[in-house]
Amino acid sequence: MSGPSPATSSAPHGGNIVLRAIGLLSQIAGVVSALLIVASVAVTCQMIFIRFVLNGSTIWQTEGVTYMMIAATMLGLPYVQFLRGHVNVDLLPLMLPPGARRVLAFVVMACTLGIAGLMLWHGYHFWHEAWDWGETSNSPWNPKLWVPYLALPLGFGLYALQIAADFYAMSREIEEPFGLAPDARLTPEGAE
Numbered sequence: 001m002s003g004p005s006p007a008t009s010s011a012p013h014g015g016n017i018v019l020r021a022i023g024l025l026s027q028i029a030g031v032v033s034a035l036l037i038v039a040s041v042a043v044t045c046q047m048i049f050i051r052f053v054l055n056g057s058t059i060w061q062t063e064g065v066t067y068m069m070i071a072a073t074m075l076g077l078p079y080v081q082f083l084r085g086h087v088n089v090d091l092l093p094l095m096l097p098p099g100a101r102r103v104l105a106f107v108v109m110a111c112t113l114g115i116a117g118l119m120l121w122h123g124y125h126f127w128h129e130a131w132d133w134g135e136t137s138n139s140p141w142n143p144k145l146w147v148p149y150l151a152l153p154l155g156f157g158l159y160a161l162q163i164a165a166d167f168y169a170m171s172r173e174i175e176e177p178f179g180l181a182p183d184a185r186l187t188p189e190g191a192e
Contacts, residue, residue, distance in 0.1 A: 011082045011166055014174035022165040023082055029158050030079025036072035040065045060141035067148035074155025078162040084179060093178045094185060102170075105177030109167045116160040123152030 011026075013019035047061035080086055093101045129135070131146035169175040 010084065011162070012169060012175050014169065014172070016169075016172075016174070019165050019169055019174070022161055025158060026078035026082035026162045029075045029077075029155070030082070033072045033076035033079060036068045036075070040068040040072070043068070059139075060143075063137060063139055063141055063143070067143075067151075071148060071151035071155075074151040075158070077155050077159035081159060081162045081166070088178065090178055090180065093180060098177075101180065102177045105170060106167070109163060109170070113160060113163045113167065116156050116163055120153055120156040120160055123149075123156050127153050 011019070011023050013023055043061050043065050047058045047065075050056045050058055050061075093104060096104060127146055127149040130144075130149045135145040136142045137145055166175065170177060
């Protein structure tokens, strides 16, 4: 057994309205992330058409696609966490008894929350500095940089919020540590 089944792989809420609201925010961020990816593909196709079919020059497309893909990545963080889609190596959790597995899950979540909080803090300062100073890019398009930089604190803020919701759900036993049943254990091959 290697985690939750695909039918139950999203963050459980146990009827808690706050956990449901945070899950909804994560899903909205996922939809925005997907739309940004679709938009960046469309802009890339438009850029290729202008350059190679019309033999024209492009000004904003490459930079715009880069900003959209970075924003899609940042806004996709909470959605992937909501779906339990991040890489999960469950060898150690499967070897541990349920109590130790629970402790490990809390330690992992606390560390992840700390790192997400640190990235949120630095992302906010990065964004605020660009907004406060009116920074623009060094390109012919010259957009205000606070707009694409906003994806950093927004993405990591929503990610930290989803992790905090997962931490709460696990502490209230709405969700099992690592999505594993308490009796899930790693057994040697051939053992009965």
